[in-house]
Amino acid sequence: MALSYHEALRLVEAEAQRRARTLQLNMEKLPLNLSLNRVTGCEMRSPISTPQYDTSAMDGYAVDSGATRDASPDNPILFHVEGLVAAGDEPFQLFNTASQSCSCVEIMTGGRFPTAVEPDVVRLDCCVKFEDTKKVPGPYTGDEYIEITKPARYRQNRRSAGEDFQRHHVIMPAGTIIRPHHIMALASVGITEIPVLPKLRVGLYSTGAELLASHGNQPVSGRVQDANGPYIAATLADSGVDVEFLGILDDDVEMMMHTLRSNLEKKDCDLIISTGAVSTGRFDLIPSALQRLGAHIVFHKIGIRPGHPVMFATIPNISPERSDEIPFFGLPGNPVASAACLRFLVMHYLKCLQSQLPETPLTARMSCPNDAKTARQFAHKKMYFGQGSIIVRREAKWR
C-alpha cells in the first residue's frame, strides 16, 4: 500500500529539520532596504513603544470633551485657542487661564497632546477636527476663538501611546518572509538591519522529449509547451527562493544521469526539483537515473490524487566543496499534479527548512458525502461560511 500523505509529510519534515540548523548557522545581517522577500533568522521585537506619546489623528483642536457636553447649534460653546502644536513639536504645557471661555489648543495630525500643569483643571482629552469648528471673533483683538456646536466623545481622534507597537512586542516571528508591510512596521520602530537566513538555491528541470525547448516557438505537431518549469520557478521566486532553470532532460537515462551529474558538480543547490518521468511508463526514467547516481529514495508514490507518482530522494554530493547529500523532488509531469505536489510537499519542505510556522489547518464540513477514495484527493473546492462553520463544496477534480 502506498505511503499516506501524512507519512510522506513526516519524512519530508525530518529531512528538512536535519538541514535547518546549517541554515541558522549561516545567518547574515542585511540593511532593511535589501531585505525584501528574505526570511527572518530570528524573532523581531520592537525596541520602542510607538507612537511614543498620545497623538492627534486629525488636524483640529485639542479640547476637553466634557466642556462640549451641552453643545448644539443653538448653544455653541466658545473656546479660547491657547497655542499651536505641530507633529514633532516639543510637549506643550497648558497653564490654567483666567479666561471665561474654555481653553483649547490647535493641534495638527501627529501632534503630541498638550499636558496641563493642573490636570484636574484642564483636561484636553480629545481632538475636534477643523471641519467641525468655526472660527469666531473674540472680545480681545489678536486672540483666537472657536465655536463647537456638537458634543465631542471622550478621547475622540486621539491615538494612544504604544497603540501600534508596545516595547518588546513581537513584530514578526522567526522564519517570516519579509514583505513590504513588514518593512513599514520595522522602519516605524527604527530597525535598520535584519538577521536573515541565506537565500535558498533551487535547481529545476523539466523532462520529456515532447516539450518544446523554448517559449514562443510555433506549435509543432505532438509537442507541448513547458508549463511546469515557468510555474514552479515563479512560485518559488515569489517565496524568496533563488531558482535556476537547468533545462529539459531528454527521455534517455544515460543523458539524464550525465546532465544531473555535471550540474551537481558545478552548481551549489539546496534542492533539486524535476517534473515528469516519475510514473511507470517506458520513458519515466527519473527513478532509474537517480538510483544509478546512488540516491537514497525516501519515498516514491504516495496515496494522493493528483500527484500519486511523486518521489523524494537524496543524492550523494559529487561536488568537492560539499559533503552533504542533496534533496531531490521528482514531481509528476501533469501540470496540475506537479502544482499540487509543489504546494503540498515542496513548499512544506521549504517552510520546515526555514523554521517557518506550520500552516494552521482549517476544519471544514463537506457539503457532499466524502468517501474513503475522495478523502485522499486534492479537489478543486469552493469554500463558504454557513451554519456557523466553514463548508466546502467539491467543484471539480484536479486532473
Ligand SMILES: Nc1ncnc2c1ncn2[C@@H]1O[C@H](COP(=O)(O)OP(=O)(O)OP(=O)(O)O)[C@@H](O)[C@H]1O
Ligand atoms: N513541463 C511540462 N509542461 C507541460 N506539460 C508537461 C510537462 N511535463 C510533462 N507534461 C505532460 O504531463 C503528462 C504526464 O507526463 P509524464 O508522463 O512525464 O509524467 P509522470 O511523471 O509520468 O506522471 P503523471 O503521468 O502521473 O503526471 C504528459 O501529457 C506530458 O506531456
Ligand SMILES: Nc1nc2c(c(=O)[nH]1)N[C@H]1C(S)=C(S)[C@@H](COP(=O)(O)O)O[C@H]1N2
Ligand atoms: N481635520 C482633518 N484632519 C485630518 C483629516 C481630515 O479629513 N480632516 N484626514 C486625516 C487623514 S485620513 C490623513 S491620512 C492625514 C493626512 O495628513 P497629511 O495631509 O498631513 O499628510 O490627515 C488626517 N487629518
